[in-house]
Amino acid sequence: MLAQAQADQEISAQYAIMARLAAEKVHVELYSKAVEAVKNGKDLDEFHVYNCSVCGYTHTGGPIDKCPVCSAGWNKFREIV
Numbered sequence: 826m827l828a829q830a831q832a833d834q835e836i837s838a839q840y841a842i843m844a845r846l847a848a849e850k851v852h853v854e855l856y857s858k859a860v861e862a863v864k865n866g867k868d869l870d871e872f873h874v875y876n877c878s879v880c881g882y883t884h885t886g887g888p889i890d891k892c893p894v895c896s897a898g899w900n901k902f903r904e905i906v
């Protein structure tokens with residue numbers, strides 16, 4: 826899908842795919858932490874999850890200056906957990 830978008834020089838499609846890949850990387854990290862906590866009979870430590878309303882990037886932790894994917898400001902992030 827990404828290769829096809831690159832071949833077609835579909836910049837917006839490439840951008841959307843890269844944003845989704847970045848978001849999925851964070852999802853894998855969160856899922857791995859949850860699995861590890863369950864294996865140890867524990868709950869996850871309290872944490873906050875934010876989503877960039879521009880590109881969909883998922884961020885955990887405290888505020889950041891800008892989205893690492895689309896450079897949107899922190900004011901474009903919404904807390905989802």
Ligand SMILES: [Zn+2]
Pocket residue numbers: 877878879880881882892893894895896897
């Ligand atoms: Zn973004």
